[in-house]
Amino acid sequence: PQIRKMLSSGVCTSTVQLPGKVAVVTGANTGIGKETAKELAQRGARVYLACRDVQKGELVAREIQIMTGNQQVLVRKLDLADTKSIRAFAKGFLAEEKHLHILINNAGVMMCPYSKTADGFEMHIGVNHLGHFLLTHLLLEKLKESAPSRVVNVSSLAHHLGRIHFHNLQGEKFYHAGLAYCHSKLANILFTQELARRLKGSGVTTYSVHPGTVNSELVRHSYLMRWIWWLFSFFIKTSQQGAQTSLYCALTEGLEVLNGNHFSDCHVAWVSAQARNETVARRLWDVSCDLLGIPVD
Ligand SMILES: NC(=O)C1=CN([C@@H]2O[C@H](COP(=O)(O)OP(=O)(O)OC[C@H]3O[C@@H](n4cnc5c(N)ncnc54)[C@H](OP(=O)(O)O)[C@@H]3O)[C@@H](O)[C@H]2O)C=CC1
Numbered sequence: 668p669q670i671r672k673m674l675s676s677g678v679c680t681s682t683v684q685l686p687g688k689v690a691v692v693t694g695a696n697t698g699i700g701k702e703t704a705k706e707l708a709q710r711g712a713r714v715y716l717a718c719r720d721v722q723k724g725e726l727v728a729r730e731i732q733i734m735t736g737n738q739q740v741l742v743r744k745l746d747l748a749d750t751k752s753i754r755a756f757a758k759g760f761l762a763e764e765k766h767l768h769i770l771i772n773n774a775g776v777m778m779c780p781y782s783k784t785a786d787g788f789e790m791h792i793g794v795n796h797l798g799h800f801l802l803t804h805l806l807l808e809k810l811k812e813s814a815p816s817r818v819v820n821v822s823s824l825a826h827h828l829g830r831i832h833f834h835n836l837q838g839e840k841f842y843h844a845g846l847a848y849c850h851s852k853l854a855n856i857l858f859t860q861e862l863a864r865r866l867k868g869s870g871v872t873t874y875s876v877h878p879g880t881v882n883s884e885l886v887r888h889s890y891l892m893r894w895i896w897w898l899f900s901f902f903i904k905t906s907q908q909g910a911q912t913s914l915y916c917a918l919t920e921g922l923e924v925l926n927g928n929h930f931s932d933c934h935v936a937w938v939s940a941q942a943r944n945e946t947v948a949r950r951l952w953d954v955s956c957d958l959l960g961i962p963v964d
C-alpha cells in the first residue's frame with residue numbers, strides 16, 4: 668500500500684466549475700484523455716472529444732453524458748497522423764465555436780514500429796509533437812480571443828532520455844522505438860516553453876505534464892511493456908489518477924505565474940538540461956513551422 672500510495676500521489680483539489688467554458692481533449696476515447704474529458708464535463712464544460720476513431724469516441728461520449736448528466740460532450744474526427752485531418756478538425760471547430768478555453772494535447776503513441784504519418788513524418792514525432800504543434804497553431808487565435816485560456820501538453824518523465832537530433836528528426840538515419848518516444852516527449856516540453864515565451868501577456872498560458880506511470884493502452888505496441896504494466900498493475904496509477912495533473916494545470920486558479928512550467932503529481936517538476944535549452948526550443952519551433960508549412964515569425 669505504501670508503494671502504491673507513493674506512485675499514485677497528486678490530486679487536483681480545485682473546485683473550479685466550468686459552465687459556459689469550452690474544452691478540447693485529444694485522444695479522449697480512452698486512458699488519461701477519457702478521464703480528463705469526463706472530469707471537465709462533470710464540471711459543466713462543453714467538451715470536444717477529438718478522436719481518430721469516431722465510433723469509439725461516440726461510445727465514450729455517451730458514457731460520459733450518462734455519468735455526468737452533461738449532454739454537451741461532442742465527438743469530432745481528429746487524426747494527428749494526417750495534417751489534412753488536423754486542418755479539417757480546426758476548420759470545423761472554428762466554424763462552430765465562439766470560444767476555446769482549455770486545450771488538452773493528450774493523445775500519444777509509444778514504441779510503434781518504424782512508420783510514417785500521411786505527411787511522411789516519423790510516427791512519434793509526427794503524432795506526439797508535430798500534430799499537436801499544428802493543432803495548437805490553428806486554434807491559437809481562438810484561445811487568445813477566449814483568454815484567460817490554457818494549453819496543457821501531456822509529456823512524460825521519459826523526456827529525460829530524449830534528444831532532439833535535428834539531422835535525424837524523422838528517424839531515417841537511425842531509429843529506436845523507445846527512444847523515438849522519448850524524443851517526442853522532450854519536444855512536447857520544448858514546445859510548451861517556447862509557446863509560453865511567445866504568448867506572454869496574451870492571457871493564454873501553457874503547461875507540460877508528466878501524468879505518472881499509468882495503466883492505459885499506451886503500451887499496446889510493446890509486448891515487454893505490456894508484460895511490465897501487467898506485472899505492476901497494482902502499483903501504477905489508474906487513468907483517473909493519471910488525469911489529475913492535466914486537470915490541475917487546466918483548472919487551478921493562479922497558476923498563470925507558472926506559465927511554461929512542467930508538472931508531475933500536481934507539483935512543478937524538474938526537467939532535463941536539454942528541455943531547458945532555449946536555443947534548441949527556438950530551433951525546434953522554426954523547424955516544425957518549416958515542416959508544416961507555417962510561416963516562421
Ligand atoms: N500511460 C503512461 O504511463 C504514460 C502516458 N503518458 C502520456 O499520456 C498521454 C495519454 O496516454 P495514455 O492515456 O496513457 O495512452 P492510451 O494509449 O490509452 O491513449 C492514447 C490516446 O491517443 C490517441 N491517439 C493515438 N494516435 C492518434 C492519432 N494519430 N490521432 C489522434 N489520436 C491518437 C488514441 O486513440 P486510439 O484509441 O484510437 O488509438 C488514444 O485515444 C500520451 O501523450 C502519453 O505519452 C506519459 C507518461 C506515462
Ligand SMILES: CC1=C(/C=C/C(C)=C/C=C/C(C)=C/C=O)C(C)(C)CCC1
Pocket residue numbers: 822823824825880895896899902903
Ligand atoms: C521497473 C518498475 C516500474 C516500471 C516503470 C517503467 C518502465 C516506466 C515507464 C514509464 C513510461 C514509459 C512512461 C511513458 O511516458 C514500475 C511499473 C513503476 C513499478 C516499479 C518497478
